[in-house]
Amino acid sequence: MNEAELIEGCVSGNPRAQKQLYDMFSGRMMGVCLRYCKSEEEAQDALQEGFVKVFTKIKEFKMDGSFEGWIRRIMVNTSLDLIRKHKKHAFHSDVDELQYMLSDNEMISGKLAAEELLRVLSTLPDGYRIVFNMFAIEGYSHKEIANELGISENTSKSQYSRARAYLRDCIEKLETRAIKREED
Template identity: 55%
Template sequence: MNEPVHMVDEELIRSCLSGDRNAQKVLFDKYTRRMMGICMRYAPSREEAEDMLQEGWIKVFRNLHSFRFEGSAEGWIKRIMVNTCLETLRKNKKMANQVELDDVYESVYTEINSADFMSAKELLKLIHKLPSGYRTVFNLFAIEGYSHKEIAAMLSITENTSKSQYSRARMHLQRMLLLENA
């Protein structure tokens, strides 16, 4: 099932490499919505997510020659996106280890519609309410599926920090969800 997709991607990327602007656009159109979804999870706002997306795509096209056609193109692009997001967050000094704001929590409980089913949009809202550091670790661990060890290396924090940030984030989300469904 995956085979033809990869074949298509491979051809696409080869024409991108030869500098075909149209092929670049096709590749962009194919994955950009999904990548935007990733950026939205990491960025505190839509504007910043768009900046990350843009930055990430430029990196993708600049480094396309280093794609080895081994894994899926999407996975490769996704990894670049996530790294771009982390880099941007680091640049903006909104990184994990700086967040220790237990007071922020209160504002978190407002304006969530109570419904058993929660749309991605609403969950995204919850994610955005997390402090940036929690959000980053939660994204990396729960959704991207990195290990705490990997996360520690990526964010240059200790493994324990990653674990504690994650459990706090999780607790946080849980409380929000409970409150939501109460």
């Protein structure tokens, strides 16, 4: 089935089409959920809830944009909803909690395996991780993030800046350890 036929099958409630759609997108969407959630179990919950929403709202898809992008947005929003349920104060971190600051032109660099990067991302405090994912990976603006999460734009910018600094520090430590292992 092509994408349009698959969507049509899901709209009509065809279980075979639903399974095929799930199989086609679940791996990539699990990656999206893992970036937001603290654990694999939480990400799995977000993925399952997200696909329930996909199947119940598929009639609303207008066929005029990216279907994968539409599904991705549902997964991001579902992940955020789960985090909000479990973490009422995810965005109220103490200013002294992390004293990492990067200049605007500094970039996180280095060669890390995807698993290592996901592990590092999962160590971020919730607010930092969510804002970093939304801004750096999903492409939301700070204004959109602020509206979506009910925080100020400045809080979004601050959380993003602190997340970058924290990630940079973690990545440098991992790279230093890798270099030392190679030398030994």
